[in-house]
Amino acid sequence: MIWIDTLVQGVLLGGLYALFAAGLSLVFGIMRLVNLAHGDLIVMGAYLILVLVTLLGLSPFVALLIAMPLMFALGWVLQKFLLNRTLGDDILPPLLVTFGLSIVLQNALLEGFSADSQRLPTDALTTASMSLGPVTVGVMPLLTFASAIVVIVGLNQLFYRTSLGRAFRATSDDAVTASLMGIKPANIFATATGLALVIVAIAALYLGLRANFDPSVGPARLIYAFEAVIIGGLGSLWGTLIGGIFIGVAQTVGAAINPEWQILSGHLAFLAVLLVRPRGLFPRAHD
Amino acid sequence: MALLATHNLTAHYGDFQALFGVDIEINEAETIAIIGANGAGKTTLMRSISGVLRNAPQMVRLETAEIGSAPADEIMAQGVSMVPEGRKLFPSLTVEENLLIGTYGRKIDGHWTLETIYDLFPILKERRNSPGTALSGGQQQMVAIGRALMSNPRVLLCDEISLGLAPVVIKDIYKSIPKIKAAGASLIVVEQDIGQAMAVADRVYCMMEGRITLSGRPDELSRDDIHNAYFGASH
Numbered sequence: 001m002i003w004i005d006t007l008v009q010g011v012l013l014g015g016l017y018a019l020f021a022a023g024l025s026l027v028f029g030i031m032r033l034v035n036l037a038h039g040d041l042i043v044m045g046a047y048l049i050l051v052l053v054t055l056l057g058l059s060p061f062v063a064l065l066i067a068m069p070l071m072f073a074l075g076w077v078l079q080k081f082l083l084n085r086t087l088g089d090d091i092l093p094p095l096l097v098t099f100g101l102s103i104v105l106q107n108a109l110l111e112g113f114s115a116d117s118q119r120l121p122t123d124a125l126t127t128a129s130m131s132l133g134p135v136t137v138g139v140m141p142l143l144t145f146a147s148a149i150v151v152i153v154g155l156n157q158l159f160y161r162t163s164l165g166r167a168f169r170a171t172s173d174d175a176v177t178a179s180l181m182g183i184k185p186a187n188i189f190a191t192a193t194g195l196a197l198v199i200v201a202i203a204a205l206y207l208g209l210r211a212n213f214d215p216s217v218g219p220a221r222l223i224y225a226f227e228a229v230i231i232g233g234l235g236s237l238w239g240t241l242i243g244g245i246f247i248g249v250a251q252t253v254g255a256a257i258n259p260e261w262q263i264l265s266g267h268l269a270f271l272a273v274l275l276v277r278p279r280g281l282f283p284r285a286h287d
Numbered sequence: 288m289a290l291l292a293t294h295n296l297t298a299h300y301g302d303f304q305a306l307f308g309v310d311i312e313i314n315e316a317e318t319i320a321i322i323g324a325n326g327a328g329k330t331t332l333m334r335s336i337s338g339v340l341r342n343a344p345q346m347v348r349l350e351t352a353e354i355g356s357a358p359a360d361e362i363m364a365q366g367v368s369m370v371p372e373g374r375k376l377f378p379s380l381t382v383e384e385n386l387l388i389g390t391y392g393r394k395i396d397g398h399w400t401l402e403t404i405y406d407l408f409p410i411l412k413e414r415r416n417s418p419g420t421a422l423s424g425g426q427q428q429m430v431a432i433g434r435a436l437m438s439n440p441r442v443l444l445c446d447e448i449s450l451g452l453a454p455v456v457i458k459d460i461y462k463s464i465p466k467i468k469a470a471g472a473s474l475i476v477v478e479q480d481i482g483q484a485m486a487v488a489d490r491v492y493c494m495m496e497g498r499i500t501l502s503g504r505p506d507e508l509s510r511d512d513i514h515n516a517y518f519g520a521s522h
Contacts, residue, residue: 163391170379173378180337180363180369
């Protein structure tokens with residue numbers, strides 16, 4: 001019975017990792033940009049929600065509704081005026097610029113909020129649990145996993161059912177030819193990053209409700225996100241969810257064997273997948 | 288006044304100059320052909336008109352508007368649409384999605400809709416849910432032409448639409464040109480296949496080494512004139 005519980009907790013933890021990774025996967029899938037500041041943007045999102053909760057006395061969930069458009073605007077401006085300038089045949093400039101951005105964000109958060117760890121305020125809902133057959137699960141992990149599913153389904157609907165989604169895919173395939181269709185690639189990329197930061201805000205909410213955070217925890221979130229994206233196959237959104245679940249289950253199984261092995265077993269599982277399927281479980285056919 | 292014209296158009300790739308003072312013009316409902324050998328500058332001319340290559344504003348005019356420095360998306364929105372060399376379908380889009388993306392920057396009511404494109408190329412309706420790049424070369428060319436038509440352009444630029452296709456397929460593709468003309472668009476057809484180009488064009492420009500070396504109505508140009516303009520007088 002304990003193993004079923006371990007697996008269920010791992011799957012639910014995978015939902016959080018999938019949320020960390022979905023924005024990264026979206027940005028990489030559309031513009032082949034690896035955003036090394038992604039983890040720090042998640043932490044920044046958590047601080048933004050914390051500020052809104054503290055200043056306006058809102059529930060974290062209501063604060064998220066305010067944070068999402070703010071994060072979209074930040075992502076749009078960041079891509080349009082900074083990251084678009086780094087895109088090209090050379091992959092080094094975006095890596096260097098986002099690495100620099102990561103350092104700037106960490107230090108700005110340190111300056112603004114100190115190194116003290118913080119947590120978003122919890123209420124009865126966030127600490128509640130319920131029985132699912134033989135296992136008991138927390139409502140918050142369940143909500144996190146459901147949010148990950150909603151985000152992935154929503155992104156897939158956007159990608160495959162809307163004109164904007166077609167423009168995302170066309171620009172990802174060939175930005176020059178896309179411009180012949182009347183598409184402005186710079187604006188499409190900015191919209192994609194804006195959208196990624198909306199997902200970052202959702203991930204930040206659950207990060208802040210689940211655990212303590214401080215300005216230095218971004219890079220570890222980035223590693224989990226990377227691993228989920230790579231396991232799933234670069235650019236595949238459902239693959240990202242599967243990748244997140246894979247890491248989550250590996251971590252909980254490792255922790256069940258020995259609590260010290262939790263993080264290590266996630267990384268080992270990632271390496272094992274890379275050995276067997278170097279392009280991930282669901283690579284895009286035309287990459 | 289010409290619908291679209293280039294004036295003393297030049298283009299460069301780094302230090303290399305590809306076009307030297309090119310002047311062409313096209314009128315409403317007219318079809319012109321640009322012929323020339325490989326490297327003559329035909330595709331560079333198309334890229335300059337469509338905004339993929341940017342120039343001084345006055346070098347390209349759409350009626351009175353100077354569009355030489357405008358980006359490709361703005362030029363497309365003004366009604367100049369291109370079928371690019373090599374077709375350039377989007378691999379992650381189905382046939383129908385490839386057609387629909389053609390309206391992204393310009394949605395106006397006109398003759399060309401999904402249904403009329405399927406009437407023009409019936410095979411595309413059967414393959415509408417297939418990935419665009421899973422089609423044969425000829426069918427892909429039909430998608431590329433249909434995609435450009437979906438925005439109901441005023442000027443349609445066709446860059447080497449016969450490139451890499453079997454003669455029988457080229458014949459099929461060229462059968463669509465009179466129907467496209469009849470629907471009201473002006474066409475600029477870039478071709479290496481002189482026979483096909485002369486058959487559909489009202490006027491012909493011949494290019495060599497980045498310059499216009501000959502122009503006129505097909506019935507005014509002799510075989511020797513074209514040969515000399517195409518390959519140079521020394522050949």
